[in-house]
Amino acid sequence: MDAASPRGAQSLSRAVSVLRVVAAAPTQGARLADLVKGTGLSKATAHRLAAALVHEGLLAYDPASRYYGLGQFLLDAGSRAGGGAAGSVAEADHAPDPSLYQRPEYGGDAIALAHLLCDRHLPGKRAHPAMIHETVSGQTSELSFGKLAEYSARFARVLASVGVRKGDCVAVMLPKGVELVIAALAIWRVGAVYMPLFSTYATSAVNSRLESGEVKAIVATRTLVDRARNYIDSSTPVFLIEGEQINRIDGIVKQFWSSIYSTEPLDDVAMYGENDPFIMTYSPKSIAAKLGLMIPVRALAEFEQCMRVGLDVRDEDVYWNMADQGWEYGIFYGLVGPLLIGCSILFCDGPYDVSQGYRVLSKFRVTNLTAAPSQIKAWRRRDLTRAPNRLALRLVSVCGEPLPSDLVSWVTRKLEVPLVNQYGQRETGMIMGMRHDPHNPRALGHASVGRIAPGFSLVVLDPDGAVLGAGAEGTLAIDIRRSPLFWFRGYRKDDPGTKARFRFGDDYFILGDTGHIDADGCVHYSGRASHAISMQG
Structure with a gap:
C-alpha cells in the first residue's frame, strides 16, 4: 500500500x-513462493488471496505443477481489448472467444466430418x-458447395463399391483442381483416411x-499412376482423370468422372471419433516413408484457431493460400x-510464376494472402508496387523461415499492409507468430519469433527436463497439460521417433529447437532451425 492508495482498499490492492x-511471470506461471517474494505478503495471505482469485476465475491453478496462471476471464478480456502487446498475431477486434476452439462438434465419437x-x-x-x-492460361472455373456435396456423395458411393471402408487409406496424387477437392471430401464421407502425395515424388518415394500406408485405392493422373506401378496389383482400384491414357497395369482402372456420373449419391455420412485419423502424411525429406503422421479429427480445433486468429480470415475476405497441397500447411x-x-x-495450377501470381491477386481482388517467403522475395524483386492495378490486399502471412528486416519493411511500407510471420511444425500446426503492423512501429522492429498462439503453452526445459525461467536458454517444448489445441500423440509404427518427441514424459512435446522466452512472453530461437523451417529452407 502506498500513500496514494484509496482508504479501505487494502485487500483489493493486495x-x-x-x-x-x-x-509478469514466465509462460509456465508463478508458484506460491513467487507470489510471496513478489508481493511482500505472508505465505498465508498470498495463498488466501490467490485461492479467492482462482474461485472468481481471475487466476487458474494447476495442482500438478503448482503454478498459478491468468484465468480465462482475464485472457478473454485481454483478447477483446487487444492486450496492447506489440506483435500480437491477430487484431483483437477480430479474435474470436477462445471457447470457440473447444466446440463440441470437434469432440466425441460421432463426428460427421463431411x-x-x-x-x-x-x-x-x-x-x-x-x-x-484458375488455369495457367487464365481460364476460371468454380465448384459450388452444392455441386461439391453432390459430386463427393456420388464418388463416395463409388469408393464404397470398390471396398473402401472406415479407416482405410486412399492415396490422392492430383494437381490443384476440382477433382482433388471432390476426392478428399468423398474419402471423408466414407470415413476413410486421405493421403496426399507430392507430384514431385520419385517412383521409389x-x-x-x-506400401507403408497400406493404401486401398488410388486417385491420380497418368504420370503418378505410372510411378505407382510397383505397388498396384490386380485388386487395387485406380481412378484416373478423364483424358489420361495409360498402358496396361494390373489394377482395376476406372475413369473418375464417368464413375461419378454413372452412380447415385451416397446418402449416409460416416462418423469419426475425435481421435480417429482423417489425414495421413509422411515426412517429405526422405525417399523412404518415415515419420508417418496420422492427423486426428480433433485437430480441426487448431485448424480453425489458425484460420480465424493466426491468419485472420474474415467472412468478407478473398483468401488465397498458395501452398502446395502435398505439404501440411x-x-x-x-x-x-x-x-x-x-x-x-x-x-491456381501450374509452376509458380510472379506474373501469374500478380494476375490472380488483381483479378480476384485477393484481400488475405498466405505465401512462402521465397514467393514474397520474388515479388519484391519485380516490385509489384509499380504495377498498374492497385492490389486489394489487407493482410499478408508467411510461414517457413525467419524474415529479414528489409523484407518485412517492403511488405509493411510498400504494400502498406500488416505482415504475419508464423512458425510451427507438421505435428502441431502453427503455434506461434509475430504480426508486423505498419500502424504500430513498436511491432515492426520486434526481433523475436513471436508469441505463442491461443490454445498452446510453451516452456523452456533444461537437460534434465526441468522448467526454466524467463530469459534462460534451453530446449523449447509444448506444455501439453496447458495446451488444449495440441493434438499429436505419436508417429505411425515409429516408436523411436515418437519417444524422441516425448523424451521427458507425456507432459512435454519437444520441438527440437533451443531458445528462450523473454519476460514479455516472446519466443527467441537460438539453436537449430525447426522441422518446419528447415523443410522450407
Whole structure:
C-alpha cells in the first residue's frame, strides 16, 4: 500500500499485487513462493488471496505443477481489448472467444466430418463457390458447395463399391483442381483416411508411402499412376482423370468422372471419433516413408484457431493460400481450413510464376494472402508496387523461415499492409507468430519469433527436463497439460521417433529447437532451425 492508495482498499490492492506478479511471470506461471517474494505478503495471505482469485476465475491453478496462471476471464478480456502487446498475431477486434476452439462438434465419437466441411454450409451457401480454379492460361472455373456435396456423395458411393471402408487409406496424387477437392471430401464421407502425395515424388518415394500406408485405392493422373506401378496389383482400384491414357497395369482402372456420373449419391455420412485419423502424411525429406503422421479429427480445433486468429480470415475476405497441397500447411489451411469455416478455396495450377501470381491477386481482388517467403522475395524483386492495378490486399502471412528486416519493411511500407510471420511444425500446426503492423512501429522492429498462439503453452526445459525461467536458454517444448489445441500423440509404427518427441514424459512435446522466452512472453530461437523451417529452407 502506498500513500496514494484509496482508504479501505487494502485487500483489493493486495489482490491486484498478486495478479501483477502472475501476469509478469514466465509462460509456465508463478508458484506460491513467487507470489510471496513478489508481493511482500505472508505465505498465508498470498495463498488466501490467490485461492479467492482462482474461485472468481481471475487466476487458474494447476495442482500438478503448482503454478498459478491468468484465468480465462482475464485472457478473454485481454483478447477483446487487444492486450496492447506489440506483435500480437491477430487484431483483437477480430479474435474470436477462445471457447470457440473447444466446440463440441470437434469432440466425441460421432463426428460427421463431411457435414462439418461441406453439408452444414448448404442452407446459406449452396451456390457459393467452395473452390475457384484458375488455369495457367487464365481460364476460371468454380465448384459450388452444392455441386461439391453432390459430386463427393456420388464418388463416395463409388469408393464404397470398390471396398473402401472406415479407416482405410486412399492415396490422392492430383494437381490443384476440382477433382482433388471432390476426392478428399468423398474419402471423408466414407470415413476413410486421405493421403496426399507430392507430384514431385520419385517412383521409389511414391511406392514406399503407398506400401507403408497400406493404401486401398488410388486417385491420380497418368504420370503418378505410372510411378505407382510397383505397388498396384490386380485388386487395387485406380481412378484416373478423364483424358489420361495409360498402358496396361494390373489394377482395376476406372475413369473418375464417368464413375461419378454413372452412380447415385451416397446418402449416409460416416462418423469419426475425435481421435480417429482423417489425414495421413509422411515426412517429405526422405525417399523412404518415415515419420508417418496420422492427423486426428480433433485437430480441426487448431485448424480453425489458425484460420480465424493466426491468419485472420474474415467472412468478407478473398483468401488465397498458395501452398502446395502435398505439404501440411497447404492441406491444413489451404484445403481443410477454408472448407471448415465456409470460405472459398482459391487454386491456381501450374509452376509458380510472379506474373501469374500478380494476375490472380488483381483479378480476384485477393484481400488475405498466405505465401512462402521465397514467393514474397520474388515479388519484391519485380516490385509489384509499380504495377498498374492497385492490389486489394489487407493482410499478408508467411510461414517457413525467419524474415529479414528489409523484407518485412517492403511488405509493411510498400504494400502498406500488416505482415504475419508464423512458425510451427507438421505435428502441431502453427503455434506461434509475430504480426508486423505498419500502424504500430513498436511491432515492426520486434526481433523475436513471436508469441505463442491461443490454445498452446510453451516452456523452456533444461537437460534434465526441468522448467526454466524467463530469459534462460534451453530446449523449447509444448506444455501439453496447458495446451488444449495440441493434438499429436505419436508417429505411425515409429516408436523411436515418437519417444524422441516425448523424451521427458507425456507432459512435454519437444520441438527440437533451443531458445528462450523473454519476460514479455516472446519466443527467441537460438539453436537449430525447426522441422518446419528447415523443410522450407
